Amino acid sequence: MSKANKKFKVLFIQLNRFGDLLQTLQCALSYKTENPDREIHLIGYTQFVSPLLFLLKDVFDEIHQIDTKKLFKNSSSQSHIVKSLKSEIAQINHYNFQQVFNLSFSKSSEYLTTLISSNKKKGLRRNKSGQIIIEDQWSQYVFATTMSSNLNPFNLVDLFKSIVKTKMAPLIESEEAEKGEIICIHPFASLERKQYGFSYWEQICSNFIIKYPEIKIYVLGSDLDEMNFQHINKNNSSQIIPYFGKSFEKVLEKLNQSKLLIANDSMVGHLSAFTSTPSLTLALGSVRPEETTPYKLNAYVLEPNIDCFSCSPRTPCDFYQCHYKLNPKYVFMISELLYLNGNLPDEEVINNEEILNLSSGASLFKYDLVNDSQLHLSKLHFNYDSSEQIFRNFYFLIWNLYLNNQDTNLSFPYLNKKSSTELLSYKRKIESAYEIYSFGSKFSSDIIDRLTKPFDSFDEIQPLIDKLNEIDTLLNILKEGSPLLSPIINFFYVQKMNITSNTLIDVARDTKLILNEAQSVLSALLELSQKSIENNIKSSPSVSRSSIGDN
Amino acid sequence: MQDDTSLQNEILNSLETIKNKANQGVELSEEDFLILLASSLIEEASTNQ
Structure with missing residues (x-):
C-alpha cells in the first residue's frame, strides 16, 4: 500500500x-x-x-x-x-x-x-x-x-x-488588497421578501455619488438581474456600473478592490468573507442574520425592529412592513461610515444623534469574537431587546455550556415593559416544562424498577410506557403556547428519538438521563431569566451592561 | 430513452414497494437506498434549476 x-x-x-x-x-x-x-x-x-x-x-x-x-x-x-x-x-x-x-x-x-x-x-x-x-x-x-x-x-x-469539532477563529485577512474608491452592492435576493426595494437602493446610491464624485458603485448580480439595473440607476450615472453575469472569481476580485459591500442576504456576502472588505447586510423578511451573516469579524447587519422579523418564508405577507422600517438614509449613513473608516467605532454610532434618531426602526449589529472561536452578533447602539433576541442570547450561553462545555460571557439584555412581562410569564412556563420532564424522569425510573424485578408479561410495563409517551404530548401542548421554549423541547425530543440502546431497560435508562439533562438546561434558563429581571430592576439602561454567565 | 413521466412512474412504483418493505419491518437493501437517492436527486434537481 x-x-x-x-x-x-x-x-x-x-x-x-x-x-x-x-x-x-x-x-x-x-x-x-x-x-x-x-x-x-x-x-x-x-x-x-x-x-x-x-x-x-x-x-x-x-x-x-x-x-x-x-x-x-x-x-x-x-x-x-x-x-x-x-x-x-x-x-x-x-x-x-x-x-x-x-x-x-x-x-x-x-x-x-x-x-x-x-x-x-x-x-x-x-x-x-x-x-x-x-x-x-x-x-x-x-x-x-x-x-x-x-x-x-x-x-x-x-x-x-x-x-x-474544529475551533479555529475566523480568518482575518492580513493581506491588504489595494482598495479603490469603490463600493459593491448586491441589491438582489432569492425571495422578494428578502430584497430591499430598488427605489431605496437608488436613494442610497444617489447619496453616495452626490457626496463623493470620485466613487464608483459596482452593482453585482446574475444575468437575470440585469434587467433591474435601470431601477437602481434611473439617472444613468456613469458612477454606477453594472457588473452582471461575471464569474465568481471576477466578483471576488472586485470585492477585494472595494472598500465596502452592501448587500441583501445572499451568497455574495459569503464570498466577501474571503476578502478583507467590510460588509453591511440588510436582513429582511425570512433572513436569519444569526445564521447567515457573512462569517467574518468586519460583518455588520441592519435588521428591522418589528415583531414578525424574521418570518417564515411560508408565512403569507403582502405588505413588507419590515422593509419600511429600514430607512434608506440610515442605511446610507452607516454605509458611509464604513466606506470612510473601514469599520464602525461604537462611540461614533452611539454619539451621533442623527443616526440614533434614524435607528428606531432598525437595529445595527456587528460580530464579536466569543470563546476565541465563535462569532456572536452584538447590538451596537442602545434599544430594547426583543424577547426572541433575549432568548437567542440565553441559548448562546446554554448550548455552549451544555454541548461544548464552554462558559461564555454576554451582556444582560435591555428589557422594556413588554419583554419584562414576557420574561416573567416565561418563568412560569419554564417551571411547567421542568415539572413535565420531572414526571417523565419518574416514569422512566418506574420502568427501570419494574424491569429489574421479575414480571410475567410486558403488558405489566405497557401502562408505564404509555405514561412516558404522554410526556411528549404534554410538552407539545406547552410548546404551542411557549414557542420560545421550542429549541429545548425539540432538541431533547430528537435526542430521545436517537437512542441506540438495544434493550428496553437501557432505553429507559437513556431516556431518564436525557429527561434529567432537559431539566438541567431548563434550570439554567430559569436562572438566566431571573438574573436578567433582577439586573433590569437595579440598573438603568444608561449604565454599561454587566455580564451574565460569569459563574 | 424513456420520457420523464414513465421514469417518474417507475421510480414512484419502486418507492411504494420500498415504503411497504419498511412498514413491514424488512431491512432495506443497498439497491433500495440507491433508488431513494435517485428519487431525491431528481426532486432536488428540479428545485435547484
Missing part, C-alpha cells in the same frame, strides 16, 4: 447551494488548518461546485461532483440511473474514508451518507429501516432547532465547526 493511501481521509458532504458550500469551505479551512496531515475531500453538485472550484481547491485535496444533468440525460431508465449511481459511489468508497461529515441536512445527502462506507459518520443518515438517525449532538441540535424556529443564535459556520 502506498504512503498516500495510509493518510486519514475525511469526506465533507455538501449538497446545498452556493452559500452553504462557501460556509462549508470556511469550516473545512479551519479543520484543514488544525489537521494538516489529513486528506480532505468534498462531494457536491456540479452546478454549485464548479463555479467555486477556484476557491474550493485551495482547501480540499479532492472534489467529487454529482452531475445530475449528465446522470439523468444519459440514463434511459431507473435501472440505468441506479447503475450509474452505484458505480459513482463505488468509486467514492474506494477511498475508504475514516470520517464522513454530512453538513447538508437534505434528503439526498441522508441517502448518500448511508451508502458511503465509513465507521465514523456525523450528520443525518438513514438506518436499515429507512428512518433518519442522527448520532452526534450538534447535528441533532441543527436538525431540532434551525429547521423549526428563528431562535438559533449560532452562525452556520460555527454550527458546522461544532459538528466537525
